[in-house]
Structure formats: C-alpha cells, structure tokens
Amino acid sequence: MEPTLLVVQFLNGIQLGTLLFLVASGLTLVFGILDVINLAHGVVYMVGAYAAASTFVRSGSLALAIAIAPVAALLVGLLLDRLVLRFLYDRNHLDQVLATFGVILFVDEAVRAIFGPAALPYPLPPAFEWSLELPGGATYPAWRLVIIVSGLVLAAILFGILHRTRAGMVVRAAATDPGMLAMLGVDIRRLFLVVLGAGSALAGFAGALAGPIVAVQPGMGDSVLILSFVVIVTGGLGSVQGALLGSFLVGLADTLGRSFLTDLLRLLLPPAAANEVGPALASMAIYLVMAIVLLIRPQGLVSLRRAAR
Amino acid sequence: MRLAIGMLTATALLVGTAQAQELRVGFMATFTGPGANLGQHLRDGFLLGLDHLGGKLGGLDTRLFIADDQLKPDVARQEVDKLLEKEKVHFVVGVVFSNILLAIYKPVIESGAFLISANAGPSQIAGAQCSERFFSTSWQNDQTHSALGKYAQEKGYKRVFLLAPNYQAGKDGLTGFKRYYKGTVVDEVYTQLGAVDFSAEIAKIQAAKPDAVYAFMPGGPGIALVKQYFQAGLTKQIPLLSAFTVDDTSLPALGSAAEGLISASQWAADFDNPANRRFVADFRAKYGYVPSYFAAQAYDAAQFLDAGIKGAGGRLDDKAALRDALRRAQFPSVKGKWKLNTNHIPINDFYYVTPGKLADGTPAMVKGELVFADYGDEYAKDCPMRW
Structure with missing residues (x-):
C-alpha cells in the first residue's frame, strides 16, 4: 500500500465528513432542543442543490448559485416548520417519523413534477477544473479542496458562535436542558425556529457544494439523511461537537473501508471470496463503527444530558 | 331530452x-x-x-x-x-x-x-x-457489456479496471464484459448500490494506472461517477468505457464531463x-x-x-x-x-457510441464503428423453443 494513496483516501474521508457535518449539525440541534426527529432534513439538502443548479445554469455565476442555495433552503425549512413540524413538537417520535417521512415523499415527487425526473446539469466552471498535485503522482481535485476548506471554516464559525457568544450559550443550554431554560424565561419555540433555519441553511449550502460532484435529482437527499443519522447517533444526540467527531469518524470509516477492506481481505481469503465479502463489509463499516461506539458509550461520543435524564 | x-x-x-x-x-x-x-x-x-x-x-x-x-x-x-x-x-x-x-x-x-x-x-x-x-x-442484458469487452479487446487495452454496483446485475455485467475481454483485469471493485461518492474508487484507479476503466453504473450514481472522474482529471488520461451509464438519459446532466467517453448500443439517434x-x-x-x-x-x-x-x-x-x-x-x-x-x-x-452532436448541433450519443454484427445472445442455446 502506497503512502500517497493513504493520504488521498484520508482526504477523501475528511471531505465526506465535512459534507456530512454541514447536514448533521442542524439535525442534531433540532433533536436536542425540541426532541424532534426531522427526517425532512435531507429534503432541504436537495432543495439547496436544486436552487444552486438552476441558478448556476441560468446565470452562469457559481458565487450567486452558492449564495442562493442556503436562502432557498432556509425558506423551505421554515415553511416545513409552519406546515408540518410545529404540529409535532409534543407528539411522540413515531408520529414525527411518519409525518416527516411523508414530507420526503411529497417533496421528492413535487421536485420531480416541477423539474422533471432527469438529473439537472450542474457543471463546475473551468476555474475549478484542476487538481492539486500530490507528491508520489497522486492528484486531488480542486473542488473537493473547496468543500473541505469551506466546510471547516463554517464549522469553526459555528463553534465560535456556540462557545463564544451569549446566543450560542443559550442554544447549548437549550440542547442540554430545554425545560430548565424555558423556566428561566427563554422562548424555546423561537429559539428552535432560529436553529432550524440555520440548520436548514447549512444543509442547503452542503447541497450546493455537493451538487457538482453528485447527480442533482429527486431523492438525492435520502442517502445523506441516513448517513447523517448515523453521525448524530454516533456523536451523541444534540451535540454539535459530537456531530463533528461523528462526521469525521463516519466519513473516514466509509472511505477507508471502501478503499482497503477488500485488499486486506485478499491477504486472508481467496480472491473470489474477498470480492464477495469485501464490498459487503465495506458498506457495513459505518454501522459497525456506530455499534462499537454505542457499545462502549451508549450516549454517543459526546454526551450533553446529565445522567439523570 | x-x-x-x-x-x-x-x-x-x-x-x-x-x-x-x-x-x-x-x-x-x-x-x-x-x-x-x-x-x-x-x-x-x-x-x-x-x-x-x-x-x-x-x-x-x-x-x-x-x-x-x-x-x-x-x-x-x-x-x-x-x-x-x-x-x-x-x-x-x-x-x-x-x-x-x-x-x-x-x-x-x-x-x-x-x-x-x-x-x-x-x-x-x-x-x-x-x-x-x-x-x-x-x-439481452449481457450484450452491451460483451460489446464493450470486445471493444476493449480490439483496442488492445492490456490492463483494465472494472467497477460495478454490488448486486446481481453488476456482477452479471462484469461477467459479460470479461466474456470477450481477454486482457488482465487489474482490479474488480464493487460499490454499494446507490452510493454516489466515488472518491475512494477513483483514488484506487489512479494508483493502479490501468490502460482503461470499464464501469457499469446506471442512474444517478453513474452521473456522479462520470463527473468525479472528470474532475479528477482522468477523463483524458485513462479511457472510461461504460454501459448504461453515459447515454441520452444522462448526457444532459453530464455535459462536457462525458466528452470522449465510450459506450455501446444497438441504436443511436x-x-x-x-x-x-x-x-x-x-x-x-x-x-x-x-x-x-x-x-x-x-x-x-x-x-x-x-x-x-x-x-x-x-x-x-x-x-x-x-x-x-x-x-x-x-x-x-x-x-x-x-x-x-x-x-x-x-x-x-452493436456499435460503439460516444457523445457527439446531431446535425443541428444538439448533444446526443452518436454512432461509432461496428463492434458486433448480427449478435445473438449467449443464452438462446438454453432456450428449448425452436421455430
């Protein structure tokens, strides 16, 4: 195994992790503050990608496309709250899952009806059509570097707000013990709307970033949503810090599993058997990581709630 | 009334x-x-x-x-x-x-x-x-794969990297390819069905340096693969042959990222x-x-x-x-x-097909050279019907 390949695959894992973090951070806060399971979060990611793709194709400006995506996602996120989520705050988790799953089906079909079933074109401008040369002959595509850098910058800003400002302190307090905070006179519902809006904007931004590397088509948010749930359960529900750790863990486990598991198994098994077992095991890798984490720390990597809860 | x-x-x-x-x-x-x-x-x-x-x-x-x-x-x-x-x-x-x-x-x-x-x-x-x-x-499903296998064989590609989703049709597809391709298969990678991130696989391709890549990746994942392959700068370096991946259903979304890629078909516009x-x-x-x-x-x-x-x-x-x-x-x-x-x-x-332009300049898959003439599938001999 060449060391450069390891470096590239490590970068790939980090890149997948940053995208996941942008989606998972909103999801985990929404759950932490109002105990709401919001399956419709993946739909908001899709809305971001669609907004960016259609803006880019019409205007030719990538900057405009990426600026519009979070705004569209924020509006859709708040609209979903008005239409669906706010009736679910006090309902049980099963009701929330059923209702927001319905939202996924509805929005996926609505997007299909409006934009058609085919994938939208969302090419990269030539300015990003280059790759970073790594020592050892490997290369790394520029756009993936953009994803890593902008994702990490956003994560830093998010942590700055959460840990250095009063508003952030309130959000963290709400995720830890919303009942106590409400008694102290904070309007939890309004706070929730702010967090939902911000989370939606982040997910929409992630959709705009991912658009050029995936297919912008109905249902594109579903696989991201599943991974994001794995991330927030692994990281600890309600914790943004946990979401960050979980994202990188899941991103790396998935990428490194796909890269090296089959090759490693070939050392132990006959090639045909390794080809059977390797891919199956690689697609299970993130769930295995989650299971191991939960076995050791049932509350996830970072736990906010006190033991009493 | x-x-x-x-x-x-x-x-x-x-x-x-x-x-x-x-x-x-x-x-x-x-x-x-x-x-x-x-x-x-x-x-x-x-x-x-x-x-x-x-x-x-x-x-x-x-x-x-x-x-x-x-x-x-x-x-x-x-x-x-x-x-x-x-x-x-x-x-x-x-x-x-x-x-x-x-x-x-x-x-x-x-x-x-x-x-x-x-x-x-x-x-x-x-x-x-x-x-x-x-x-x-x-x-029959295998025919397109076999046509591309024959194409790779005729082109003289010595080392080919294979990529398909991890399900029955994926494995059948690669088997169909190998029926007519006799060179070395450098690696045979199966991805999770529906997966849209191919960064790990592309890095493996870069490391393996094959003469060509053969992919069977239908639908959204195929669009993602072709875009990512292009962004990694590989499209011009290592030919990407594919079946049911680059066609007139995906070409509008792929645009210039699909330029020069090869597929096979019994029909073209x-x-x-x-x-x-x-x-x-x-x-x-x-x-x-x-x-x-x-x-x-x-x-x-x-x-x-x-x-x-x-x-x-x-x-x-x-x-x-x-x-x-x-x-x-x-x-x-x-x-x-x-x-x-x-x-x-x-x-x-079966002809090989590649992205090109129709007479009025609209992008479409266009016909290349003939790969297989009068190609009946390999399974017909197992069918007892005679007429």
Missing part, C-alpha cells in the same frame, strides 16, 4: 358491440423514484409509436393502461394483476428494470397475455425460462434510415428532448405489435396464430433491421 339521451346510449352500446375487437394494452414502467427518468423515455417512445400508427395497433382500436411499478417488485405484481384481471389486457408492454420483469413474468405468461419487454432482458428469460408468450424489442429520421425528428418535436435507446426500443415495440397483430388478421384470441405472426412480424425498425432470435430476443448489430 330523456329520449335523446336514451338514443345516444343505445347508439353507444351498438357501437360498443360492433367494436368488440378492442385491443387492450397495459404499459408498465418506472415513473416514480430514481428510475423515473428512464420510465419517461420508455413511455414517450411507445406513445409516439402509437401516435404514428393513428392510435391503432394492428388496425384495432387500442386502449392503453399505464401502470407505475415504482421500481418495487411487490408493487409491480399488484399493478400487473390489476392490468390482467381488471383491465383484461391482451399485452403487457414496457419494463425498464430486470427485477421488475422477473417479478411480473410468470403472472403475465400464465394469464395467457403476451409480455413485450421494451428494455429489460435478464438471462433467465433469454435462456431456460424462455416463453412463447414473451417477446423483446431490446436485447444518428442512425441514418427513414424510420429513424422520422422517429427522432417527431420525438424531439413532440417531447422537446433527444430520445434514448429506451425510447427507440419502446417505439419499435409499438411497431412490432402493430405488425404482429396485422399478421394475425387482428384476431387476438387465437394465441398460437398471434405468436406465429409476432415471430414473423416485419416492420421498419429504427435500428434499420429487425430479426428475432429463437428465444424471441432481437439479434442486433
């Missing part, structure tokens, strides 16, 4: 009995979920075929029932039962995906109706489980024959997009039914005569020729 309505009703009833020989056709494809785009191509092709025949197949008044299989075998079963029992269709046409075709195969065949596949061609149905009630206007020129021009005028092989095969399905029913003198209840007429059916196929194998699957010429 009441009298007038009564008379109208009576007339309608009389007309109804006079036209007892109404042809009822069920059209099943995937219209929701990730495969919906393909279903749309398939349906639009069939509808245009019906249109060109004045709405009458074989000269019979035709009622069309469109059903959505949702790419779920259990839903397909329910929908096809409805078509057979409630709508009493004579033909079930369509079907994008092999698992759907396998799910509805027995119910349709055993009901006495005919099943016409306009796309899917799983090996079981081409081989031992073939039926005189089943016909195809497309191909620039085939120069009168039937195809009319098909492509009218399709684009009616639906506003470039037809794919899905649309072409479904268009042929309408023409094929028309010719078969005419050959049987429009008699739908004499199943043996109808079967014989379908076997003998001749019509101006958009492929330029039409010939069925003993297993009722067409014998096709």
